[in-house]
Each structure stands twice: as C-alpha cells, then as structure tokens.
Amino acid sequence: MTKRSVSTAAAGLALGAALSLLGTAGTAEAAPPSTDGYAATVQAHSNLRDAPNTSSRIWGTTTKVTEAGVACYTRGQYVKVGSYGTDVWYFGTVIDYDIGHIYSNVWMWGGNVNVGADPAPGIPGC
Template identity: 85%
Template sequence: MTKRSLSTAAAGLVLGAAVSLLGTTGTAEAAPTGASAYATTVQAHSNLRDAPNTSSRIWGTTTKVTEAGVECYTRGQRVTAGGYTTDVWYFGTVIDYDIGHIYSNVWMWGGNVNVGADPAPGIPRC
C-alpha cells in the first residue's frame, strides 16, 4: 500500500501545486481550468479513510477546518452524526497545514465536507 501522507519537508514541495488546485474555500466550486477537483473544506476532527465506510482504515484526522480538493462522490455506508445523515462519501485530497500533511486518495464522509448538499451539484459520481 502506498503511504497516504507526506512529511513536512516533502509537503512544502507539493503545497504550491495544491494551492492552485484548491483555490478558494467554503463552498464547492470548480477548480481552475485543467484541474479535476472541486475546492472545498472539511470539518475539524474528520476521519480520512481508505474506503467509503467507517470500518475502513483511517489515514488521518483533520485538526481543524482544512482545505480539500474533491474529485468525485459515491454512495457508501449511511452515517448519522451531529444530527445529519447521509450515505454520500467524497474522494479526493485533504491538506492539513497545522501538521504539515497532505492526504491523497482518501474518502471523506459527506457530513464532514462543506459542499452544501449531498451529493453536491457539479461533482461527478466516481
């Protein structure tokens, strides 16, 4: 299995490319031309997983609201947390600047991704 996070030193090299991929934060928007992801944010304390279910491996947990690039969504395990229920899971990349990690190819439960609706309009199905 490939390692899903990069060290702080290596993360610095990737951040420049990732920032152009992510653009603004807060809502799902099309990324700049040529990128295949939608810029958004992920809630603090969100588990980043290997598959769209809560029994899959956790690659990391966000330390605060953090930037993400969402490539697509799928229907996975239905989860209820904080009064919200959805079976939508988003696939993409999350950058946690506080700990200097970039998590690539991870699944995020829809209730933790700030896109406004599940599934978010404009984000393709995986």
C-alpha cells in the first residue's frame, strides 16, 4: 500500500490553489477534471481513513476546518455523534495547510464533511 500523505510545498500550493478557487461559491460544485471532483470542507479534528468505517486505519486527523476535493460517496458504517448520524462516507483528497500534508485517496465520514446533505446532491456514488 502506498503512503497517502505528501509533504511537498509545491504539491500543496498547486492543489490548494485549485481547491481554493473551487470553494469560493460556498457549496459543493462540479470541479474541473484536474481535481478530485467537488469542493468541500472537512471539520476540525476529523479522522481521514483507509476505508468507510471507524475500525480502518487513520491516515491523519485534520487540525482545523480543511479544504477537500470529494470524488464520490458510499454507504459504510453508520456513525452517530450527538444528534446526527449517517452511513455516508466521502472519498477524496484533503489538504491540511497547518501541518503541510495532502491526504489522497482517503475516506471521510459524512458528518464531518460540510456539503449540506448526506449524500450531497451531484456527488456520484463510488
């Protein structure tokens, strides 16, 4: 299995600039083919996982609200936090500028991804 984080500043700046431009509208939108699909943000302290369940490997944890490119969603483990629960998990790339990492090919629980609904309209199934 390949390592999923990249610590190069050049890669972070290039992908970060692309996702920043996509995120200006504040809603999930179709992205140009060069990104992971739909621009979104992920809440602070969210675990980025190897599979759509809480027993899978954690590749990283976001340090603050972080930009993401969502490629697709699937139904995985149901998770409930507080009064909200969902079995929707999103797959894509997350950029954490604070620690200088890009996490590619990771799963994010739907309750941590700010897209408005689970699953978000327009995001295809995986």
